[in-house]
Amino acid sequence: MDDNLRDRIGHYLRAHKPEWVGCQVLSVQRIHGGASRETYRLSVQYDEAGVAVTRGLVLRRDPVSTLIETEREVEYAAYRAFSGSTVPVPEPILLEREAGPLDRPFFVMAEITGAKAASILAGDPYAPHQAKIGAQFFTILGHIAAADLGAMQLPPCFAASSPTEVWRSQLDHWERVIDDDELEPQPVARAAIRWLRRNPPPPLARLSFVHGDYRTGNFLFRDDGTIAAILDWEMAHLGDPLEDLAWALDPLWAHHNPARPAGMLSRAEALALWSQASGLAINPEALAWWEMFASLKGLAIWISSAKEFQSGTNTDPVMAFSGLYCLPYHNEVLAERLHRLAQEGRL
Template sequence: MSAPESLPLPALRAWMAHALPTLPAIDRARRLAGGQSNPTWLLEAGERRYVLRSKPGGRLLASAHAIDREFRVMGALVGSPVPVATPLAYCDDETVIGSAFYVMSHVPGEACWDPAVPDADVTVRHGMYAQALQTLVALANLDVDACGLSDYGRPGNYFARQITRWTEQYRASETESIAAMDALIQWLPTAAPDDATRAVLVHGDFRFDNLLWSPQGELLAVVDWELSTLGHPLADLGYFCMALRLPRNGVLPGLAGLSRSELGIAEEEALVSAFARATGHDPGNRWRFHLAFHFFRLAAIAQGVMKRALQGNAANPQALAAGRMTRLIAQMGADVAL
């Protein structure tokens, strides 16, 4: 069963009247574009707007689509240096709209689906990347105890646990044999860095299209927290830089082949150095592992998207095309690692 294109508004209104009695009744709901994982709707009540995010329908992989964790972590981050929408209410009663969901405030920003930000001038684009880096630094420096997130994940062995988890997820959704993935699954556990550093909040999917921007290029919110956990301070930086290495592709657009200097975007080495100075966490000669690990993980995610697309319960109509990127992404990881 795929995610519905419309919501049962009478049932949703009844639930919101009880859970959020101070909010006006919803007039209409519109499915928002984007997102391979959890269906998202814009709710409108006169001039006021809210956002609903739900699990997709159909059979799901264990631990996937963790919208309850999204709801918790965003609540903990409200008022912190990491900008987020304000979560308002969570519903685990699947009879209301057909799956668990939560409602949050509407952030009047837009995602930028192309990390080259072609519509911005060099100065604005440079500032946007500077804000993204500042947010990565803020995440790495966040006091998780003070935020009430000390139990949000298990301390230590982050990469070992992640490699095991994503290997299991990949095998559960595997539809064909990919030699590069098999090679990464063998190599990554042998190359993982010491994970005895202080655990920090890891977003888990920190890339440009999970940031919402004002028309002037101000970062308004970080979205899509379903993969967040406590982990290694370099995890999000590695993923962000991996994403910038992707090819110029309509499904997963990257910056490969473009001149960073002409765009006003710092080179990868400069991003890593600036992060290290601001946080005290320097990958050193382990940077190759960080990149390869994230190519592996992204390939595992893409394979999950492919499996859902073949089963008919993917949230996005481009899911099949995204899933077909698995082999390319895995090969890029193997090229970095081996």
């Protein structure tokens, strides 16, 4: 890694964490695979209150080009809001809004050690702890939905639409993404958008904190089946809690077994755990709307990734994978959902 970057990070930490006396950055390692932030693993050494400390940190920096346009303050605020709660997250340490120190804005958080994330391509990544991990996964998601917004002290970037309009605001956003980034006509996406607009969901049960990308691959778990941290909150917002549940249930994240959401539990078990933890009853009609929306949202993201890669703006292999595998996958899922509606006379 560039020694200049390591030196600049060290200078920043010494200036902004004076209690970390003599802070030195021992190493900086790029973690590849993210599509919306550049992620680096840091090893640092310092004295604090007379005690020598060596620890790991993670730095998340805005990239030159990104698949998902979000404010880094959104992700940092989410970590801060849930720190110390029943929703496990890394400890947030520093947020830098200005580009000067490291060329682009960034934030720093504690590294979670002794845990790993699962690839969406893995056949059965949670064995032999599928039930244990699944129970935690859907319970934690319920706790996010149940969080007290009034106690969170969220920044202005979390301003919400009217509770009656959150579905429209999300649909408008992802339709604009498709409008801006499609490289060819998207008839399946357009048909889904038409259906979603003509058939708005029932009123939401509660305006909630929404993670925005709660799925397999975006959490760390230990070998004993304990979930250590929920990651990747860059799409967090306020909205309908069923949006998160529908995204977690999407078949793309099922590890090739759609009958077991997220590759962990049966659908009935997942819904029961979420409902108990959130304190909310699930309206089947509303959940069906958000599941259609989830597959459309996924398609919009993969359309953007294909454009980024094909234009050469971002040549990270994750962009190519998203365009070549995930895009046709969600096209097929949406087409199947629309076909079922047509068979039922509801299209």
